[in-house]
Amino acid sequence: DQIGNRAQGDRLAARLSPGLLACAATLTLTAPFTPMLFMGEEWAAGTPWQFFTDHPDPELAEAVRRGRRREFAAHGWAEEDVPDPQDPATRERSCLDWSEPEREPHARVLAWYRRLIALRHAEPDLTDPDLADTKVAYDTEARWLAFRRGDVRVAVNLGAGTAAIPLGSGRAEVLAAWEPVAAPGPDGLLQVPGESCVVLRQL
Known part of the structure; x- marks a missing residue:
């Protein structure tokens, strides 16, 4: 309260x-x-x-x-x-x-x-209550946080500048992004603009 x-x-x-x-x-x-x-x-x-x-x-x-x-x-x-x-x-x-x-x-x-x-409704991984299945990565100095829930990846950049957030290997499609963002490249890095966020699905 x-x-x-x-x-x-x-x-x-x-x-x-x-x-x-x-x-x-x-x-x-x-x-x-x-x-x-x-x-x-x-x-x-x-x-x-x-x-x-x-x-x-x-x-x-x-x-x-x-x-x-x-x-x-x-x-x-x-x-x-x-x-x-x-x-x-x-x-x-x-x-x-x-x-x-x-x-x-x-x-x-x-x-x-x-x-x-709408994404929470459409993606079963986002309603899975299993806390153990959520994997989190972050960088305090760069001010970003990312986590995985099943095949869904979420990346949040709280910093002012673009952050290169590692999502690991494999292809992913962007489901939603606050600012325009491209899918991660072969190096698994997702370039997230400052004060922005993105939700992806691993392919």
Whole structure:
């Protein structure tokens, strides 16, 4: 709950580029776990999701207000920076803007989520719950991560520049890519642009 219950209700979209949001979506929707999406996440909603309440009991309302501010004070937040959960404006700020999915960059992020969900539905390897069958490789300094789930390969480049990610021998076809990318060459290296990701199937 704390992941989506931040002091100011800021979302990943408030801090990350569309490419890094696509990387986060790829890791979420291709990992061997049940994916859970926070409402509006699928289009990088620009509205925050701030904690709000409507307690008619004044004592309970004040207790919640104080408790929340005390909780986040322990993490370095000033009291005035934590929105008042009883203030109607806190709820108003948190209402989704339903025009966003039609506009960029939201429309592109939404299309990417739809593509990943379709792949998860179409590729049995992406719904296999066997954690032992997931093989992971990464380079902390180069900021890339890759993993294999059956015949599916996923490569994510969190760095700013192009990363040469080794996928091993054998041919592979690109199933989805945030930025255009060619299938790996004979050396097994996949050239992934900065802040981008790709899903492939081993042939």
